Amino acid sequence: MAEQTPECKARRAKFLEEAGAAFDRMMKEDQEQMITFDQMEDRALEVGGKLQRWLVEQCLAQAARRRAAAPPACCPKCGKTLQFAPTPKERRIRGRTGEVAVERQEGYCPSCRKAFFPSGPSVEAGG
Ligand SMILES: [Zn+2]
Numbered sequence: 001m002a003e004q005t006p007e008c009k010a011r012r013a014k015f016l017e018e019a020g021a022a023f024d025r026m027m028k029e030d031q032e033q034m035i036t037f038d039q040m041e042d043r044a045l046e047v048g049g050k051l052q053r054w055l056v057e058q059c060l061a062q063a064a065r066r067r068a069a070a071p072p073a074c075c076p077k078c079g080k081t082l083q084f085a086p087t088p089k090e091r092r093i094r095g096r097t098g099e100v101a102v103e104r105q106e107g108y109c110p111s112c113r114k115a116f117f118p119s120g121p122s123v124e125a126g127g
Pocket of ligand 1 (some may be wrong): 035075076077079109111112113
């Protein structure tokens, strides 16, 4: 396994905690009342789906942290440096794992008087 940073280890530990909670939800006591295969499968899909959405959100958050560390983005039209609001905007994206929350820094170009979401994962098309 590749060397992990302390931050990465902490997030991995959080994932294991989430996975443990997913297991507990799957195996909780009313399990005996789930008599049909379909009911078991429904719960597995629901429980697994939550974990999938959580993973997608973690990846989006990581991409956001990388962008935040990158040099200031430029306007795609005129090339001037974009201005950023102090707080990112939350957007909801509907993907194959369901709806996830993503925080995006909206850049504003005073010359073009337009707002842009600079380089991120290519989720714009769906939003
Ligand atoms: Zn511009």
